Each structure stands twice: as C-alpha cells, then as structure tokens.
Amino acid sequence: MTHPTPAQTGIAPGETAEQHAHFEARIARGEKIEAGDWMPAEYRRQLIRMISQHAHSEVVGMLPEGEWITRAPSLKRKTILMAKVQDEAGHGQYLYHAAETLGATREDMLQALLSGKAKYSSIFNYPTHTWADVGMIGWLVDGAAIKNQTMLAGCSYGPYSRAMVRICSEETFHHKQGKEMIVAYAQGTPEQRAMAQDALNRWWWPAMMMLGPHDADSPNSGVLSKWGIKLKSNDEVRQEFINEHVPELLEAGLTIPDPDLHQDEQGNWRHGPIHWDEFWAVIRGEQGLNRERLGARQAAHDDGAWVRDALQAYTDRQRAVAAD
Ligand code: FAQ
Numbered sequence: 001m002t003h004p005t006p007a008q009t010g011i012a013p014g015e016t017a018e019q020h021a022h023f024e025a026r027i028a029r030g031e032k033i034e035a036g037d038w039m040p041a042e043y044r045r046q047l048i049r050m051i052s053q054h055a056h057s058e059v060v061g062m063l064p065e066g067e068w069i070t071r072a073p074s075l076k077r078k079t080i081l082m083a084k085v086q087d088e089a090g091h092g093q094y095l096y097h098a099a100e101t102l103g104a105t106r107e108d109m110l111q112a113l114l115s116g117k118a119k120y121s122s123i124f125n126y127p128t129h130t131w132a133d134v135g136m137i138g139w140l141v142d143g144a145a146i147k148n149q150t151m152l153a154g155c156s157y158g159p160y161s162r163a164m165v166r167i168c169s170e171e172t173f174h175h176k177q178g179k180e181m182i183v184a185y186a187q188g189t190p191e192q193r194a195m196a197q198d199a200l201n202r203w204w205w206p207a208m209m210m211l212g213p214h215d216a217d218s219p220n221s222g223v224l225s226k227w228g229i230k231l232k233s234n235d236e237v238r239q240e241f242i243n244e245h246v247p248e249l250l251e252a253g254l255t256i257p258d259p260d261l262h263q264d265e266q267g268n269w270r271h272g273p274i275h276w277d278e279f280w281a282v283i284r285g286e287q288g289l290n291r292e293r294l295g296a297r298q299a300a301h302d303d304g305a306w307v308r309d310a311l312q313a314y315t316d317r318q319r320a321v322a323a324d
Helices: 017-028 041-060 062-066 075-100 106-114 132-152 158-186 190-209 221-226 234-251 276-283 290-303 305-323
Strands: none
Touching: 041 062, 041 075, 041 106, 041 221, 041 290, 062 075, 062 132, 075 106, 075 132, 075 158, 106 290, 132 158, 132 190, 132 234, 158 190, 190 234, 190 276, 290 305
C-alpha cells in the first residue's frame, strides 16, 4: 500500500493531524492567521512563493509603463503615470515585507528573481509599442489584477490580506485612469481610435492569461483553496474579469479580438480558446522580454549596491555606538 505524500496531504514530517485540524478550524471560523501563529510548513511555503512572486510582479511591472514617462503626451498624463509607477514600487515593498513576516529574506527573494528561479507575472514580458498601451495596461492589467487581489484581500493570512486592501484601493485609481484614457482615444481622431484598438488587440489575450491556467491545470489551487488563500479559482476570477470588461470595451466602440466571444443564457461572456502554449513559452522566457526585464532589474540592483553598503555601514556604526 502506498501512503500519501506530504505534498498531497499538506502534512509535513513532524506535523500532526491534530495541529492541522486546529489550524483548519481557525480558518473555517474566519480567523486571520498571523505571523507568529503555528501554521503548516506547506502553508508557509505556498504563501512565500505566491507573495514573493506577486512582489516581483509589481516591481518588474514598473518597467513596461516606466519607459513612457519621458514620452507622455501632456503634463497631466505624465504626473498620473509617475504616480502610478511609484505606487507599483510601494506595492512591491508592502509585499516583500509581508513575505518577510513568514521568514523569507529580501536577499533570497531578490536572488530568486534575478537568477530566474522565481516567477513574475507573464503579462510584464509583453512590450509597450505605443502610448495607448499605457492606458490599456491600466484598464485591462490593473482591471484583472484588481479582480484577483480583491479576492486575496479576504485571504486567511493577515499580513497579505491587509496589504491587499491598501493595494486594491490604489489599483482602483490605476484602473480608472486607464479606462478614462482609452475611452477618450476610442472617441477621438481616427488615429487615436486605431491606436486604442491596436493596443486592445495586443493586450486582450495576455490579460486573460495573467489570471493563471485553467483550474484543471492549476496544481497549486487545491491546497490554496483548502487553506483559504484562494477564495475563488483562476477560471472564476477570469469570468468576473470578462463579465465586467467586455460590455465596457464594447460600449467604448472597440472590437474584442476573439471571434468566439458570446454571451450565454446566464449572461456570462464566454471566450474562445486561450493559447496556453504562448503563456508557458512567455513564462519560460522563450518568448517576450524576459531577458530584458531581468537585465533591467539586475542593473538596478547593481546600481543600488552603494545604497545598501551605506545603510549597512550606518547600521554597523549605530550598533558600535550602542555597544559602547
Ligand atoms: N505569470 O497552480 P497555478 C499586477 C504559474 S500584479 C507567471 O494556478 P497559483 C499589478 C504559477 O506561479 C500581477 N506565472 O498557480 C500591476 C505556478 O508556478 P509555480 C501578479 C504564472 O499560484 C498592474 C504555475 O503557473 N499578481 O498586475 C502565472 O495557484 C500594472 C501553475 O499555476 C499576483 O501575483 C502568470 N500569470 O495561481 C503592476 C497575485 N499564472 O509558482 C504593474 C498573487 C500562473 O508553482 C502594472 N498570485 N503562473 O512554479 C496569485 O493570485 C496566483 O499566484 C495566480 C496563479 C492566480 C497568479
């Protein structure tokens, strides 16, 4: 007879079924799990994986839009974009801190990103070709991120859940500014309309993919749902995203690049097949800008070495003074 593995049960060596039952009862009562509380090793590992990848996504996510700050078409658009890109840096900070509450170190997390071991969202490996891409990222990418993150704001781990509440309120501003921009262009000159449509053609499918593989192909979902980290599945969140965005994009006069898109009898918008081969190729770095994105992060990390050295020297001196 073969026994279930820790990966299947979530019970690691040294942990007992009673500890798990007590932990799961807390989650069932809707209690938040806090940093010092007992938690299964697999719960901790899953959270560190997910939160650190989320943090990396926010930081790498500054790159596609950041390229446009110097090319913004007006002072108003420039100030909005600068605020948005700064917000993403702040989100990275909250999330790295949330992962640190679980025992992860900043150095290890950054090393995992820079070495290519840790993932970041596939969406940020796509290039930004025109200014309308900035608006489309706000509308679609922040729109998809909000659907996912509103769900995570209710998750069982306190520090992640609280970070999500704050991040979602900032993402809502990002989403609104993107929508406002694209609606203005969709109703603007023929060139502006064409630019908005072209951006939608390129960002629609990547935005659909960023919410993760179909539920049947999502190996982490089982344990994440069981422990109240994921309160909705990848496909459920994707359906919410489509149901909100399809009517709004159509109302703006844009065409969604999916010939199979239709509404079913329940009013849900149903999409055509997603090109998962592209999704996995982008994640593996075989397609898209993975090398450029990691190169930019490595350069920023190297450029910041003197700041880390200075902080270390200051800390060492403060400690020496205190010891005296
Ligand atoms: N890209 O078993 P599942 C933003 C990986 S923030 C790359 O379904 P899970 C804000 C997944 O890691 C956007 N990899 O995984 C912003 C796993 O591999 P692993 C980021 C992906 O964790 C806006 C494997 O596939 N948001 O946009 C992706 O249950 C504008 C199997 O998948 C978050 O990170 C992907 N798209 O569900 C910033 C939210 N999808 O790790 C700037 C937190 C899946 O086992 C500008 N994360 N994979 O080796 C989550 O909610 C979940 O991790 C999912 C994936 C839903 C992303």
